Amino acid sequence: MxxxxxxxxxxxxxxxxxxxxxxVHWLRESLGQVGTTVGCDTxxxxxxxxxxxxxxxxxxxxLAVQIDGKSVTTIQGLAxxxxxxxxxxxxxxxxxxxxxxxxxGMVMASVDLLNENPNPTEAEIREGLEGNLCRCTGYHNIxxxxxxxxxxxxxxx
Amino acid sequence: xxxxxxxxxxxxxxxxxxxxxEDERLLxxxxxxxxxxxxxxxxxxATLRSPMAHAKITNIDIxxxxxxxxxxxxxxxxxxxxxxxxxxxxxxxDDIVMSHMPAICTDExxxxxxxVAIVLATDQNLAVDALQLIDIDYEPLGAVVDMEEALxxxxxxxxxxxxxxxxxxxxxxxxxxxxxxxxxxxxxSRRFINQRxxxxxxxPRSVVAAPMGMSDEITIWTSTQIPHVxxxxxxxxxxxxxxxxxxxxxxxxxGFGAKLxxxxxxxxxxxxxxxxxxxxxxxxxxxxxxVSTHHGRDQIxxxxxxxxxxxxxxxMKVDLLADMGAYLQIITPGTPLLGMFMYSGIYKMxxxxxxxxxxxxxxxxxxxxxxxxxxxxxxxxxxxxDELAAELGMEPMELRKKNWIKHDxxxxxxxAGLTYDxxxxxxxxxxxxxxxxxxxxxxxxEARRAAGDPVQLGIGxxxxxxxxxxxxxxxxxxxxYVAGGWEHCTVRALPTGKIELITGTSPHGQGxxxxxxxxxxxxxxxxxxxxEVVHGDTGRSPYGMDTYGSRSLAVGGQAxxxxxxxxxxxxxxxxxxxLEVSPDDVEFSAGTYSVKGDPEKSTTIQAVAFEAFTAHNxxxxxxxxxxxxxxxxxxxxxxxxxxxxxxxxxxxxxxxxTLRKYVCVDDCGVQINPMIVEGQVHGGVAQGIAQAMYxxxxxxxxxxxxxxxxxEYLLPSAADLxxxxxxxxxxxxxxxxxxxxxxxxxGAIASTPAIINGVIDAIRHLGxxxxxxxxxxxTVWRAIQAAKSGGN
Numbered sequence: 001m002x003x004x005x006x007x008x009x010x011x012x013x014x015x016x017x018x019x020x021x022x023x024v025h026w027l028r029e030s031l032g033q034v035g036t037t038v039g040c041d042t043x044x045x046x047x048x049x050x051x052x053x054x055x056x057x058x059x060x061x062x063l064a065v066q067i068d069g070k071s072v073t074t075i076q077g078l079a080x081x082x083x084x085x086x087x088x089x090x091x092x093x094x095x096x097x098x099x100x101x102x103x104x105g106m107v108m109a110s111v112d113l114l115n116e117n118p119n120p121t122e123a124e125i126r127e128g129l130e131g132n133l134c135r136c137t138g139y140h141n142i143x144x145x146x147x148x149x150x151x152x153x154x155x156x157x
Numbered sequence: 158x159x160x161x162x163x164x165x166x167x168x169x170x171x172x173x174x175x176x177x178x179e180d181e182r183l184l185x186x187x188x189x190x191x192x193x194x195x196x197x198x199x200x201x202x203a204t205l206r207s208p209m210a211h212a213k214i215t216n217i218d219i220x221x222x223x224x225x226x227x228x229x230x231x232x233x234x235x236x237x238x239x240x241x242x243x244x245x246x247x248x249x250x251d252d253i254v255m256s257h258m259p260a261i262c263t264d265e266x267x268x269x270x271x272x273v274a275i276v277l278a279t280d281q282n283l284a285v286d287a288l289q290l291i292d293i294d295y296e297p298l299g300a301v302v303d304m305e306e307a308l309x310x311x312x313x314x315x316x317x318x319x320x321x322x323x324x325x326x327x328x329x330x331x332x333x334x335x336x337x338x339x340x341x342x343x344x345x346s347r348r349f350i351n352q353r354x355x356x357x358x359x360x361p362r363s364v365v366a367a368p369m370g371m372s373d374e375i376t377i378w379t380s381t382q383i384p385h386v387x388x389x390x391x392x393x394x395x396x397x398x399x400x401x402x403x404x405x406x407x408x409x410x411x412g413f414g415a416k417l418x419x420x421x422x423x424x425x426x427x428x429x430x431x432x433x434x435x436x437x438x439x440x441x442x443x444x445x446x447x448v449s450t451h452h453g454r455d456q457i458x459x460x461x462x463x464x465x466x467x468x469x470x471x472x473m474k475v476d477l478l479a480d481m482g483a484y485l486q487i488i489t490p491g492t493p494l495l496g497m498f499m500y501s502g503i504y505k506m507x508x509x510x511x512x513x514x515x516x517x518x519x520x521x522x523x524x525x526x527x528x529x530x531x532x533x534x535x536x537x538x539x540x541x542x543d544e545l546a547a548e549l550g551m552e553p554m555e556l557r558k559k560n561w562i563k564h565d566x567x568x569x570x571x572x573a574g575l576t577y578d579x580x581x582x583x584x585x586x587x588x589x590x591x592x593x594x595x596x597x598x599x600x601x602x603e604a605r606r607a608a609g610d611p612v613q614l615g616i617g618x619x620x621x622x623x624x625x626x627x628x629x630x631x632x633x634x635x636x637x638y639v640a641g642g643w644e645h646c647t648v649r650a651l652p653t654g655k656i657e658l659i660t661g662t663s664p665h666g667q668g669x670x671x672x673x674x675x676x677x678x679x680x681x682x683x684x685x686x687x688x689e690v691v692h693g694d695t696g697r698s699p700y701g702m703d704t705y706g707s708r709s710l711a712v713g714g715q716a717x718x719x720x721x722x723x724x725x726x727x728x729x730x731x732x733x734x735x736l737e738v739s740p741d742d743v744e745f746s747a748g749t750y751s752v753k754g755d756p757e758k759s760t761t762i763q764a765v766a767f768e769a770f771t772a773h774n775x776x777x778x779x780x781x782x783x784x785x786x787x788x789x790x791x792x793x794x795x796x797x798x799x800x801x802x803x804x805x806x807x808x809x810x811x812x813x814x815t816l817r818k819y820v821c822v823d824d825c826g827v828q829i830n831p832m833i834v835e836g837q838v839h840g841g842v843a844q845g846i847a848q849a850m851y852x853x854x855x856x857x858x859x860x861x862x863x864x865x866x867x868x869e870y871l872l873p874s875a876a877d878l879x880x881x882x883x884x885x886x887x888x889x890x891x892x893x894x895x896x897x898x899x900x901x902x903x904g905a906i907a908s909t910p911a912i913i914n915g916v917i918d919a920i921r922h923l924g925x926x927x928x929x930x931x932x933x934x935x936t937v938w939r940a941i942q943a944a945k946s947g948g949n
Binding site: 037040047076099131 | 176177179180181183184185186187188190192193195282357358359360361408409410411413442443444665666667668832833835836839840841842843844866867868872874875876878880881904
């Protein structure tokens with residue numbers, strides 16, 4: 001067992017983990033942060049995407065011990081209190097989700113995409129979300145939502 | 158009547174693109190997926206699956222696993238020799254060869270993924286660790302992979318005692334095909350392959366079963382589309398009384414038919430929770446999903462069409478081989494037959510000769526996958542229409558127009574005996590062609606062809622209809638399906654004026670919480686936000702037939718309407734009593750009861766709800782509480798239709814296929830929430846495009862699944878798909894009281910032939926007249942090379 005501590009969704013968390021524990025399993029099983037989902041076991045689907053130090057990672061591809069001392073933001077910590085993040089708002093407005101299982105990862109990947117490229121083209125949005133799979137929406141409304149969030153975030157700057 | 162205009166009545170909830178109630182929790186991670194459930198004392202289950210496609214089990218040694226850290230029990234087939242793992246509720250013919258899938262295999266395995274042992278441990282990782290310590294000796298029996306080989310004498314037998322791999326032969330001769338063919342100038346035949354698909358819901362399957370302590374009840378939370386049907390089947394399979402089983406489908410992350418099933422993990426979790434008195438939990442790994450959740454499609458279609466030289470279609474002959482896989486699950490044999498009535502599509506003809514042969518192989522069982530039988534039939538008819546057009550030298554859209562049912566010919570009883578209530582293929586097609594720029598693309602196609610451009614352009618057409626809204630119970634009975642097709646709703650007014658709408662449908666992404674609120678809002682006149690939709694829990698919603706076959710609105714919507722109207726009528730009697738007039742003198746509008754001619758004298762439905770609760774002053778003979786209940790058996794299936802057009806670019810040097818533009822105009826009658834409808838179309842179209850261009854399960858000769866993870870099986874990403882141009886026409890259904898039709902599967906049903914017809918249209922001049930799905934660069938390049946060298 002290895003002792004780790006990290007800031008998860010703004011709260012200081014710590015615990016002992018087996019070295020093989022993946023970040024997503026630590027979040028879900030030890031911390032009860034079950035908003036982040038697991039969709040595959042080959043790092044293809046991206047459902048488990050979270051931000052570590054503000055950058056998106058697939059939390060099934062990171063060991064819990066690797067985030068010792070770092071800050072993690074999941075879908076559960078994205079809104080500022082009652083104020084939804086513009087990406088969350090745009091996903092609702094554009095119907096960018098149906099079953100919602102890929103949504104935690106899709107939203108976090110979109111946040112990272114817009115941090116890197118605040119004004120993406122449709123092609124850049126599509127390329128940027130390549131690592132996140134959705135089976136319900138055909139991506140059409142997800143792409144629209146990211147474009148809407150980009151406009152909203154640009155306007156508020 | 159067909160309309161294309163937007164709904165403008167803002168006093169109504171129906172017809173408006175109201176943003177979804179579901180989204181707040183889903184967008185903040187406040188969800189209740191089955192795998193999120195953590196109960197005290199939970200025992201974790203892991204399954205050991207056969208690495209062999211077909212083998213005798215000669216020895217099992219579990220001793221090392223039993224001794225492994227955290228392991229509580231290891232069970233093998235001998236521990237549950239009589240426990241079935243699934244059941245089939247649709248024995249389609251009298252002489253069908255049924256199969257028995259044990260919960261855990263006892264002496265023989267029949268596909269890679271068959272369950273041979275389970276480990277129960279205190280921790281999921283420890284359970285999985287222990288699987289590797291179980292030692293099993295297998296004696297190979299010979300894989301059965303190819304359907305045609307499976308039917309030849311001498312093939313290894315999937316079920317030895319049956320003496321054959323032939324599961325069933327279903328025939329449906331309509332009209333006299335041979336007579337029709339004798340009159341024909343042209344007969345075109347093709348073999349199409351509708352390949353095996355792996356559903357891949359984003360949420361893997363998951364189940365938790367737990368005795369709840371206060372009674373004999375065991376609650377089973379499971380990622381399912383069918384909590385109500387599952388409860389009945391679990392009771393029948395396990396012998397646990399139905400009244401002791403509560404099934405809950407919490408948030409469910411996609412279904413597409415893959416969760417229309419009774420699975421051995423559900424059976425085992427329930428039985429073990431009862432046996433051990435503790436919660437049992439199992440969650441599928443994605444790599445397990447690939448072999449353990451049922452697959453879809455997998456048909457070889459021999460299609461023949463006969464026509465006169467002016468392009469009048471006379472008849473069609475359909476001969477299917479349908480791969481059942483190793484065992485029959487819930488509706489495995491019936492799935493290909495759901496397309497049986499639809500091979501004539503939207504066209505008039507005098508004969509349709511249908512035969513389907515179900516075949517056992519040593520592969521994962523097949524069953525329903527988005528569209529279930531109708532994508533296959535639509536692919537066949539729309540592909541063969543293009544081949545017929547080419548043979549006749551006709552423009553493919555002109556051939557369709559010549560043969561389709563005209564808008565003024567509805568209701569129309571087609572050759573397989575279905576009566577399409579309404580439709581307007583002309584209107585949908587005209588709109589689609591306009592959006593597509595059909596004529597301009599034909600001009601560009603000619604120019605590219607004349608210039609010898611290495612990248613050729615093709616136009617793919619699919620003018621489709623489908624039958625959904627399962628289904629009139631008597632019809633299901635006549636087809637040997639063992640259950641009914643009704644749906645239930647209870648609308649309950651709570652004392653504070655809030656509404657509980659209890660539905661038997663079970664959503665997993667379709668937005669029922671929002672759309673059902675819209676329907677009820679218009680009927681009982683309370684705001685959408687005051688209505689809570691309760692679903693997916695046999696404890697709270699006791700009656701239902703669940704969600705599949707685009708039935709939720711088509712059938713369940715009828716029950717909502719009727720239940721709401723019954724509530725309004727009961728409330729009218731109480732309101733009249735309060736207003737001291739006769740019920741006949743009370744008008745109801747937008748939640749308010751008022752006296753005719755004296756509108757100042759009024760009360761609200763919320764006030765009536767409180768009166769019904771206190772019961773201090775109810776009319777004689779009126780029972781306290783206020784609710785309306787309805788169980789509706791539909792009059793008919795539902796027949797949505799539409800026109801889908803695809804512009805396909807094919808690089809003739811590399812075989813690379815690019816989808817440049819996709820236009821679809823769908824007609825699902827009256828739309829409750831156009832935003833949700835459009836989302837359903839997007840998702841369905843994407844799944845059909847995925848079948849046409851990217852996906853396909855591949856087995857080797859030994860029966861190993863080669864496409865066994867997301868690294869090998871190409872689920873399209875955002876970068877692999879374009880945006881879609883969608884629109885609608887509205888031709889209300891006359892068999893549905895709200896005028897609606899189903900839409901959940903339409904996109905997946907319509908889109909495969911649009912893509913493949915487009916690919917072939919781009920390279921037909923090179924001599925290509927068929928491409929099997931998926932149209933990968935290698936497949937297309939090989940077809941071009943074969944055509945160049947004289948074959949195809």
